[in-house]
Amino acid sequence: MTWSCLAEAAQGVLCTADPRAKVAESQAIARAWQSGGLGAIGSAHPPVRPSRPARPRLRPAKAMPRRRKGIGRANRIALLHALAHIELNAIDLAWDLIARFTGQGFPQAFYDDWVRVAADEARHFALLSARLGDFGSAYGALPAHDGLWEAACRTAHDPLARLAVVPLVLEARGLDVTPGMIARMQRAGDARSAEILGVIYRDEIGHVAAGQRWFVELCARRGLAPQPTYQSLVRAHFPGALKAPFNSEARAAAGLMPSYYEALAR
Numbered sequence: 001m002t003w004s005c006l007a008e009a010a011q012g013v014l015c016t017a018d019p020r021a022k023v024a025e026s027q028a029i030a031r032a033w034q035s036g037g038l039g040a041i042g043s044a045h046p047p048v049r050p051s052r053p054a055r056p057r058l059r060p061a062k063a064m065p066r067r068r069k070g071i072g073r074a075n076r077i078a079l080l081h082a083l084a085h086i087e088l089n090a091i092d093l094a095w096d097l098i099a100r101f102t103g104q105g106f107p108q109a110f111y112d113d114w115v116r117v118a119a120d121e122a123r124h125f126a127l128l129s130a131r132l133g134d135f136g137s138a139y140g141a142l143p144a145h146d147g148l149w150e151a152a153c154r155t156a157h158d159p160l161a162r163l164a165v166v167p168l169v170l171e172a173r174g175l176d177v178t179p180g181m182i183a184r185m186q187r188a189g190d191a192r193s194a195e196i197l198g199v200i201y202r203d204e205i206g207h208v209a210a211g212q213r214w215f216v217e218l219c220a221r222r223g224l225a226p227q228p229t230y231q232s233l234v235r236a237h238f239p240g241a242l243k244a245p246f247n248s249e250a251r252a253a254a255g256l257m258p259s260y261y262e263a264l265a266r
């Protein structure tokens, strides 16, 4: 594969429907970018919605059956499938951030960070879909909900709003809930699934940290105070309150302090 610039390469991933191809392309682009073989950042016209496979069937979030908390095989498959769907969205969210917000004077380090995140998300999706395969299942075998891209649409106008809602609300929420999921897998004696979730958990602390770093940097450039700006952007672009309890330890490891998010909890 050859690309004329990073933004166009990112757009190419967004326009790829097949998850396996999305993963392979993400990893190839990351390698090319990291070895300096991709040239400039350039610019692109990312689609409003990324291309997706025919399966899973996407349902409105409210029409999804409630995920039960049991540790039986079917519940674990359902959990792994839901997480694979989140990671597939995360691949597209990282490339959308790159393709959409060019020409805004960000340094190369901004793009370096999100290329690394995109490659991580591709690896996370691949780990989860391989694990579904171990169970005789596959990504696409169950329905999935269609709410995840809404956050991207609501924040397509402004990188500061995107950073507030995607890494600093949605990915931070992942830090809150993943330790409980790891414990459930361990209780089920499913060491491999627990191990995969452990890898994802550690990487996601880095994603929230990158979000926080660039959020603060962008606020400084605009002469805004980060904490009240975060709160007003989340109130404006994220429906509902944030869900406690928070994993304040993991959030703090990513540089996200309680003074940012506690006021937004129900």
Ligand SMILES: [Fe+2]
Pocket (backbone or CB within 6 Å): 087, 090, 120, 121, 124, 200, 204
């Ligand atoms: Fe991930």
Ligand SMILES: [Fe+2]
Pocket (backbone or CB within 6 Å): 090, 117, 121, 171, 204, 207
């Ligand atoms: Fe992530």
